[in-house]
Amino acid sequence: xxxxTTDVWRWLSEIPDPEVPAVSIVDLGIVRDVRHxxxxxxxxxxxxxxxxxxxxxxIANSIREALQDHGVADARIEMQLSPAWTTxxxxxxxxxxxxRYGIAPPAGLAPGExxxxxxxxxxxxxxxxxxxxxxxxxxxxxxxxxxGSTPCKALYRCVACxxxxxxxxxx
Amino acid sequence: xxxxLHPYVLRLGDNALVLSQRLGEWCGKxxxxxxxxxxxxxxxxxxxxxxxxxxxxAELQGDGADEDSLAYHRNAPEFRNLLLVEQPNxxxxxxxxxxxxxxxxxxxxxxxxxRSSESRVAGIAQKAAKEVAYHLRRSSDLIVRxxxxxxxxxxxxxxxxxxxxxxxxxxFETDAIDAAARAAGAGFDATSLRREWLAYVGEVLETxxxxxxxxxxxxxxxxxxxxxxxxxxxxxxxxQVLQRTHPGAKW
Ligand SMILES: [Zn+2]
Numbered sequence: 001x002x003x004x005t006t007d008v009w010r011w012l013s014e015i016p017d018p019e020v021p022a023v024s025i026v027d028l029g030i031v032r033d034v035r036h037x038x039x040x041x042x043x044x045x046x047x048x049x050x051x052x053x054x055x056x057x058x059i060a061n062s063i064r065e066a067l068q069d070h071g072v073a074d075a076r077i078e079m080q081l082s083p084a085w086t087t088x089x090x091x092x093x094x095x096x097x098x099x100r101y102g103i104a105p106p107a108g109l110a111p112g113e114x115x116x117x118x119x120x121x122x123x124x125x126x127x128x129x130x131x132x133x134x135x136x137x138x139x140x141x142x143x144x145x146x147x148g149s150t151p152c153k154a155l156y157r158c159v160a161c162x163x164x165x166x167x168x169x170x171x
Numbered sequence: 172x173x174x175x176l177h178p179y180v181l182r183l184g185d186n187a188l189v190l191s192q193r194l195g196e197w198c199g200k201x202x203x204x205x206x207x208x209x210x211x212x213x214x215x216x217x218x219x220x221x222x223x224x225x226x227x228x229a230e231l232q233g234d235g236a237d238e239d240s241l242a243y244h245r246n247a248p249e250f251r252n253l254l255l256v257e258q259p260n261x262x263x264x265x266x267x268x269x270x271x272x273x274x275x276x277x278x279x280x281x282x283x284x285x286r287s288s289e290s291r292v293a294g295i296a297q298k299a300a301k302e303v304a305y306h307l308r309r310s311s312d313l314i315v316r317x318x319x320x321x322x323x324x325x326x327x328x329x330x331x332x333x334x335x336x337x338x339x340x341x342x343f344e345t346d347a348i349d350a351a352a353r354a355a356g357a358g359f360d361a362t363s364l365r366r367e368w369l370a371y372v373g374e375v376l377e378t379x380x381x382x383x384x385x386x387x388x389x390x391x392x393x394x395x396x397x398x399x400x401x402x403x404x405x406x407x408x409x410x411q412v413l414q415r416t417h418p419g420a421k422w
Binding site: 048050051052053054081082083084085086110144145146147148149150151155169171 | 297
């Protein structure tokens, strides 16, 4: 008997992201598709956030376990690279969950494809991104490092409340 | 075996793998905690990219090879990376300048490869390009800050630029492998890429009060064809020792 894909989506939406447990793998847009293959087996398509993300294999295992817990033992997990994952897929609810967790959500859309332009890159000021402090809401924040505890985050500091915080970079 | 694409994809994978391994040598030894984290994050991105390229190369090779056998069971002359990425870490200035020269080429090359009609190459390149945009922003920023920093940092950065410059020409060399890849729908026009690279690198160096060596200077080549310096053999010895001693070891 077919498992309803709506049920599967609901189960998957309860799996926390291993690195940012405040949001689920569905909130983050990592699960791209749930369907039944030609052989009637359930197929879950996932996409990696970053190519070197060590969480990708943990996520595949969590999906397998969650499905087994619901009696689906023979699901197939497929990895899909294209279209490349982007923070633009984060839902407004996911961004709010990040903020409550203490991580500033990506401000604005991911930078699109364009020529590399020295004046633009060198003129870049982190303040232009409009990153606000997830604790006090102040817009007076400064970049400490473009790379934080994981490649998807940058390290910021709030000038108003002096707290350092993680920023989920537009990607 | 797909002869048109296999050696080309191998080159892309080897560049990412070798530079990732080099950056990993800094792990725990960075000049500041933030720098240590940034270097290892960049290394992790490159390692992920290397896995995607090498997995594809292994599929094209089709003789039971996989990403691990390509990474761990090839000798130096079978590696097809640019000489630039195998250069030793040296001082922090050397590491940064090597990264900056490579990032600028990598960002441009991936942008072009992302437009390939060959869909697998395009998919990997589009994914990697997003990561490399952040690498380039960081290395460009540091070139300016340290170039236009103290007298000592300026001097070290200029020495690194002068020393590594001879390894940049190879990035724009084309041979039959590049031509075959282009015919197969992957690749780019190296001449226009070089023009764009020189313009970008020139502007960043100038902003950092650094002098760009002459583009027509003599350039060292051979990495793409498997002719490497002894530095690569030493790097591979360290990277491969476990798998060579205990083939198939897992944890
Ligand atoms: Zn604050």
